[in-house]
Amino acid sequence: MPNRRPGAKAARLDARAQALQEKSARIKRLRSLVVGAGTVAVIGLAAGGVAVFLLARPAPSSTFHVDGVSDRAVGDQLPKEKGVHINPPQKGHWATSPPTSGEHYSLFGTAPAPWGYHDETLPPEDWVHNLEHGGVAILYNCPSGCSGDQAAIRRFVDGAPAEDKTNEVKLLATRFAVPGHPFALVAWGWRLYLDAWDPKIAERFYEAHADQAPELVP
Numbered sequence: 001m002p003n004r005r006p007g008a009k010a011a012r013l014d015a016r017a018q019a020l021q022e023k024s025a026r027i028k029r030l031r032s033l034v035v036g037a038g039t040v041a042v043i044g045l046a047a048g049g050v051a052v053f054l055l056a057r058p059a060p061s062s063t064f065h066v067d068g069v070s071d072r073a074v075g076d077q078l079p080k081e082k083g084v085h086i087n088p089p090q091k092g093h094w095a096t097s098p099p100t101s102g103e104h105y106s107l108f109g110t111a112p113a114p115w116g117y118h119d120e121t122l123p124p125e126d127w128v129h130n131l132e133h134g135g136v137a138i139l140y141n142c143p144s145g146c147s148g149d150q151a152a153i154r155r156f157v158d159g160a161p162a163e164d165k166t167n168e169v170k171l172l173a174t175r176f177a178v179p180g181h182p183f184a185l186v187a188w189g190w191r192l193y194l195d196a197w198d199p200k201i202a203e204r205f206y207e208a209h210a211d212q213a214p215e216l217v218p
Contacts, residue, residue, distance in 0.1 A: 075192030
């Protein structure tokens with residue numbers, strides 16, 4: 001039987017262990033490279049997605065611009081009724097329908113009503129207070145539905161610029177049973193009936209009458 005030296009066997013085992021360690025290290029390095037490349041790819045895709053979203057997202061646009069107006073005779077001028085505060089459940093009494101001035105509620109968060117577009121019907125006792133603050137109300141009467149016009153009015157209100165004097169968009173839109181017409185624009189002491197929604201006429205009315213009321217407050 002050949003004489004095998006213990007030292008030779010130990011050397012072979014050490015060499016095999018070192019080879020296994022080097023193989024394990026190479027596998028770890030490869031895994032790190034794969035994970036790193038995957039992370040970079042995910043980050044790159046995410047960044048690209050954000051860039052695409054930012055490019056695709058429409059920039060805020062203004063449907064019109066408020067300019068200095070010399071001619072404020074846009075619509076029908078009506079006698080101004082005294083802006084008296086009344087308390088619920090008392091109802092307002094006005095000389096015209098829709099009202100353009102006169103009695104109204106004064107309730108925090110409700111009267112004046114929040115500016116903007118409203119799907120619901122706000123009582124005139126609320127929004128007449130908005131007129132007293134120099135606002136314009138867009139009243140729409142759609143018993144048979146007018147979703148297209150409502151969407152157009154919403155775009156008009158959302159795209160309006162803030163007034164210089166108060167830094168506020170003083171526009172309010174709500175349902176109201178306008179007598180004989182589907183739409184009406186009202187400001188303090190002014191009214192304009194519309195048989196079809198017309199943003200250009202609404203723009204002229206707003207520019208002429210916004211902030212032209214007894215109380216110049218937001």
